[in-house]
Amino acid sequence: MFGFRKKKSEESTAPSPETTPEAPPETAADGQPARGGGWFQRLRQGLAKTGQALGGDLKSLFRRKIDDELFEELEERLLLADVGLDATQRIMDRITREVKRRELDNADALMDALETAMVEILEPVSRPLEIPQAERPFSILVVGINGAGKTTTIGKLAHRFQAEGRSVLLAAGDTFRAAAVEQLQTWGERNDVPVIAQGTGADSASVVYDGLQAAQARKTDILIADTAGRLHTQTNLMDEVRKVKRVMGRLDENAPDEVLLVVDGGTGQNALNQARQFHEALGLTGIVVTKLDGTAKGGVLFALAEQLGVPVRFIGVGEKAEDLQRFDARAFVRALLGKD
Ligand SMILES: Nc1nc2c(ncn2[C@@H]2O[C@H](COP(=O)(O)OP(=O)(O)OP(=O)(O)O)[C@@H](O)[C@H]2O)c(=O)[nH]1
Numbered sequence: 001m002f003g004f005r006k007k008k009s010e011e012s013t014a015p016s017p018e019t020t021p022e023a024p025p026e027t028a029a030d031g032q033p034a035r036g037g038g039w040f041q042r043l044r045q046g047l048a049k050t051g052q053a054l055g056g057d058l059k060s061l062f063r064r065k066i067d068d069e070l071f072e073e074l075e076e077r078l079l080l081a082d083v084g085l086d087a088t089q090r091i092m093d094r095i096t097r098e099v100k101r102r103e104l105d106n107a108d109a110l111m112d113a114l115e116t117a118m119v120e121i122l123e124p125v126s127r128p129l130e131i132p133q134a135e136r137p138f139s140i141l142v143v144g145i146n147g148a149g150k151t152t153t154i155g156k157l158a159h160r161f162q163a164e165g166r167s168v169l170l171a172a173g174d175t176f177r178a179a180a181v182e183q184l185q186t187w188g189e190r191n192d193v194p195v196i197a198q199g200t201g202a203d204s205a206s207v208v209y210d211g212l213q214a215a216q217a218r219k220t221d222i223l224i225a226d227t228a229g230r231l232h233t234q235t236n237l238m239d240e241v242r243k244v245k246r247v248m249g250r251l252d253e254n255a256p257d258e259v260l261l262v263v264d265g266g267t268g269q270n271a272l273n274q275a276r277q278f279h280e281a282l283g284l285t286g287i288v289v290t291k292l293d294g295t296a297k298g299g300v301l302f303a304l305a306e307q308l309g310v311p312v313r314f315i316g317v318g319e320k321a322e323d324l325q326r327f328d329a330r331a332f333v334r335a336l337l338g339k340d
């Protein structure tokens, strides 16, 4: 039942050693990004495509005469980066007000007004995952559609928590996809984290139950449960994951402490639909937006913040373990706007 399988996986979806360096993430003792570290550079690089959709060099746009035409162009660029209609409207309203009120007439002032307007939207969802020191395991249930990056994110989180000195246990709740268990075990082995698993086809809720029970017995700090990818529109599969959540609550009325949705940032506005429906079905407490490095649609975070308000805990800006960064509204906006 407790499958500590040793076999290294050949599966191509498993991360290659180059993608998970031994170095711990660049975090200070308090878990926040260390100042002066390379993390901001990584964030900037990771957001480069979305930054380009925003127009790359916004400042040269702002050097033009500040008039309706300029505002129209800015609006267009925000929409192009998938910021979404409502968030774009809010940003534009705010800037227009500022320009009028303070009679802004130069590019720097306009850039600052844009930064402030964007941060204002993201700030309410910029709430890091706080894991208290406690007797009981803190449990995280990870959900999302196929290929969103759930298992990879779990591996990166395990790496991060270990580096912070927390003990971690993983539950291989994806009993559907053939190589899913091996993929998680590869991450587990690399970080020296035990993985609780049963075979493919087992009941997901039963694996996660075993995992939480084991974490309780071993006094593990953090349990992270993987689940199979499912579409938010597949009612029966959404029922299944609801059952997983319920079963965890039988062992510990506060479990799961975190219901974490992983969405692929590259799906743009569709990520918003996914988030809505998963939130409705499960009551999300956090979101991770992955693959921002591969997309120009990173503006979807604004749409998520504006429409849903669920905290964005982490963002993925690359394949390496340290490319899973704590979400920080100000840093995100500054990286997006190409500021230092
Ligand atoms: N570039 C990039 N790739 C990522 C990121 N996060 C995940 N990936 C890649 O996305 C692919 C799918 O990741 P998985 O973790 O297997 O996704 P999953 O949600 O567990 O997939 P299923 O279990 O099939 O539902 C892998 O090739 C990952 O390396 C990221 O932030 N950036």
Ligand SMILES: [Mg+2]
Residues within 6 Å of the ligand: 150, 151, 152, 174, 180, 226, 227, 229
């Ligand atoms: Mg997976």
